[in-house]
Amino acid sequence: MAKVTNLSRFRKDRAKSAKRAQADENAVKFGQTKAQKDKARAEAEKAARELDGKRRD
Template sequence: MTVVNLNKFRKAKARVEKRAQADENAVKFGRSKAEKSLDQARVAKAARDLDGKRREDDE
């Protein structure tokens, strides 16, 4: 029979559970670098298009 430090066991179990939750969240909510840069490019293009359609007021 081996003696187990329950505090260390509890903390190790919590670390494993936290890591599993983090991995699950990365799959669920994570986006790749390519997806992030594509979204950023789309936003920039939309802003340029909007600026191009702005009316010039001659006063």
């Protein structure tokens, strides 16, 4: 006898895996980790402070 398959469960699993694949694709295309964002923000703030420190009056 064949194993009984719940078609709605199968459909939901397939949709979930498609969404996960799209999310992974978008993360590669657009995403940065939080650590990368924090590092970039800290570097920008440091550069602004150094520039302000070297400014003449």
